[in-house]
Amino acid sequence: MVYENLAEKYRAIKYGDFIGQEKAILEIKAFLHDFPKKKGIILHGPAGTGKTSLALAAAHENNLEVFELNASDTRNKAKLEELLKPAAQQQSLFKKGKIIIMDEVDGVTGSDIGGIPELVRILEVAKHPVIMTCNDIWQSKLAPIRQMCTLVEMKVLPPASMVQLLQKITIKEEVTKDLTTLQQLAIKSQGDLRAALNDLHSYAHTDSKIDTTERRDIEENIFNILRRLFKERQDFLDLFDSTKLSLDEVLLWIEENIPREYKNEALVKAYTALSKADVFRGRIYKNQFWRFLVYQNIFQSAGISYAKPAPQSGFTPYQAPKRILKIWQHNQKIIQKKSIAKKYALYAHCSIPRALRDFEIIRHIIKQPGVQEQLKLNEDEVAFLIK
Amino acid sequence: MSQSDIWTEKYRPHTFEEVVGQQEIIKRVRSLVQAMNIPHLMFAGPAGTGKSTLALITVKQLFGEAWKENYLELNASDERGIDVIRQKVKDFARTRALENIPFKVIFLDEADALTKEAQQALRRTMENYTNTCRFIMSCNYSSNIIDPIQSRCVVFRFKLLEKKDVLEVIKRIAEKEKLKLTPEALETLYEASEGDCRRAINLLQATASIALDINAEMINMISSSNKPTGVRIVLDYALAGDFLNARDKLLEVMLKESISGQDLIKIMQKEIWNLPIEPEVKVRLTEKTGECEFRMTEGSDEFVQLQALLASFVLAGQGKAL
Structure with a gap:
């Protein structure tokens, strides 16, 4: 029988409980290790990807006392100050360290007087790591916080992994649901694990069919986006709004696939546009000119689409960006x-x-035994030299 | 300390008198050191012209035996960001110098690897510790250092060592190590070093690890093993219209040879003139190459920019207008 909220009951507690968030976990570990190099870290991603759970797990793993704060609780300057300053400014009297968790920072709105600027000030004075979560990191009001924090993207759980997880839970809860039902739940949830568990909860003891047409916002798959961008000829200024990938990630996808789609003059035009998008991307990072996102977006949408003289047809097998992976693999090889x-x-x-x-x-110089000794090379390194 | 087996260290000069070349700079730095008080210094110039050496001599002359406790060497292209540098500076500057000199010395090598923002932060750090620390910065181009830092430093511009100076260094070492070099070997060594004294000494030692009688072929053999190969293949693929292979090969060359896009594009720029294409097209490609290199120095993604450049080579290969 299901008595309590499944989403709460099966909340991930330890790093090991998470599925598919290895990268985010590595980054949060690095952040805590390097603190106070950066005062804050922002976990961002769609709802139900485990942002809050991961923040709590980080506290749990490091035995830190959690100071949790929901933006929706305290939406004005006076309260924020009252609540955050003492925790952030005083070192704990006891040995146990503290961690400040600030959920839904995108919920701090313009009407909350001093909201964002205050958060910036808190980050400046904080003596403890601050973990923030938010859905949409690219809102312009968050720009000042963005600059001060490490940004970590939470990945959407793929349907197959979610089905596996739902299966485990149905067994534990002694609820019988066939595989098709669970698959439908997974698809309907769009990667939102909390929504899936809530749905499972509500369907647990009924036999009603799951209505998969009730998807709220449909995420367009990056492959569809690429197909439209490369095949059609349009302005496409809003094309990337429908993906959860960032503009920089989309840039990598386009980079990978231009030569699979365009040849000759179109190839040159498309790369010219992409290289201009990249120039603006560089300027955004160098000078923190977030307004330049407009230019990056136009060059990598309309710029790519209009690179060809006419719409194209036919099937093109697009590939995921390989460059980053190749560099990583290479770095492993030359460690x-x-x-x-x-x-x-x-x-x-x-x-x-x-x-x-x-x-x-x-x-040739380091190969000499005397030099190896002076440099204090270890066995692995010596073996590498001789190889 | 026992003597080093790495010749760049074993034969690194310890006194101003031993230094070959840069005589004008030596004279001025020596007079500052003799007054036992130095301002912040900036050494600007190409690699292997004696910047690190002069920084080391400066601290050895100032602090004598105790130089190690009073000297911190940081390399801006190795340290992970300005925060790490500031923390290290802070830790180092916390204790006062031991000797009768009221400051310690921090050598920040390749300071131009820092972004403008990081340099601003560094400038504040310099101000905070100005009573207890002196900075010696090195950089390739002082123009890449923000004005406020430059104005706080006495700037010395190191020139590429003259050929006779590099050969002088090589001959001195060869004599002490009992090596015999043919005159052609000396010429080849100088050419391969590109005026970089560190590289010249390394090449000499690498070759000497094979034979004590050194001829030009041996030097060529060692130095060519260090030259990036494959850039021409990248361009040939592009000229033949095979962009995907050109791109794969490009990444492979960059990774395998550990060269940055900015180093690679210099090789491309030279290679353009060896390609079987019309001279006017070569000029147009050179223009695009220059733009590409400039964008890289501005902080664009090297691989995206290089791909855009490679795409132009595809058109050039078909004899089309760029």
Whole structure:
């Protein structure tokens, strides 16, 4: 029998309870490790992806006392100040460290006097890590906070993983639901685990069919977006609004697939547009000119669509961006080379990139046993040199 | 300390007198050091011209035996961001210098690797610790350093070492290590070093690890193993219209050779003149190459920009107007 709210009952407690959020967990670990390099971290993503759970899990894993604050509780300056300052400014009397969790920061609106500027000030003075969650990080009002925090995107749980999870829960709750029902629940939820569990709860003891047509906002799949962008010829200024990928992620997808779709003049025009989008992306990051997102968007939407002289047809097999993965794989392969270069650089008063660039020359020198000793190379590194 | 087996360290000069080249700068820095009080210094110039060496000599002359306790070396292109640098500076500056000199010295190498924002933050750090610390900054181009920092430093501009100076250094080391170099080997070594004294010494030691009698071929063999290969193949694929392969090869070259886009594009720019295309097209491609390189220095994504440039090579290969 189901008595309590399933979403609360099965809330993830430890890092190990999360599915598909490895990257977010790594980033939150790094953030806590490096604190106070950055005072705050923002977990962002659609509803039901585990933002609040992950924040609480981080506290749990590190044995930190949680100071939780919902923006909806305290929507004005006086209250925020009263509630956050003492926690943020005083070191705990006891050994236990504190962590400030601020849910739904996008709920702090313009009408809450001082809301965002106050949050900025709190981040500046905070002595404890601040974890914030929000759905839409790209709202302009959040720009000042964005600059001060590490941004971590929470991934939407894919339907297959969600079905597996729902199966486990139905077994534990002794509810019998066939696979099709669970699949329908998963699809209907659009990756929102909380919604799926709430639905499961409400359907648990009925035999009614699940109405999958009641999807609220339909997320357009990136493949559909690419197909429209590359095949049709339109302004497409709102095209990327329907994806949950950020503009920078979309840029990588476009980059990967331009040559699969365009040839010759169209190829050059499309890359010219994309390279301009990238120039503005660089300026946004360098100078924090968030308004330039407009230009980045136009170049990578209309700019790409109009690169061809006429609409195209036919099927093109698009691929996910591979570059980042390739770089990562390569870095794994040369881990020893990098650690050797680091030891050499420190010893010989030069930078690591320089040591890497002249590595083939330096390799002959480091191979000598006396030098290996002076650099204190470990066995793995020596093995790499001889290889 | 036992003597180093790495020659760039073993033969690094310890006194102003031992330094080859840069005589004008040596004279001025020495007079500052003799007064036992230095302002913030900025050493601007190409790699391997003696910037780190002069910084080290400065602290050794100032602090004598105790130089290590009073000297912090940071490399801006290695440290993970300005916050790490500020923390290290803070920790280091907390204690006062031991000797009769009221300050410590921080050498910030490759300071131009810092963004403008990071430099602003650094400037505040310099102000905060100005009583207890002196900064020596090195950079390739002082124009990449913000004015407020430049104006707080005495700027010294290091020139590329003259050929005779590089050869002088090489000959000194060869004599002490009992090496024999043919005159051609000396020439080849200088050419391959591109005037970078560190690279020249490294090349000499790498070659000496194979033989004590050194000829030009041996030097060529070692130095060519360090030259990025494959850039021409990237361009050939693009000229033949095979963009996907050109792009894959481009990433492969960059990763395998550990070279940045900014290093790679210099090779591309030289290679344009060896391509089988019309001279006017070469000029147009060079223009695009220059724009691409400029964008990289501005902080654009190197790989996106390089792809855009490669796309132009596809058109050039078909003899079409760019």
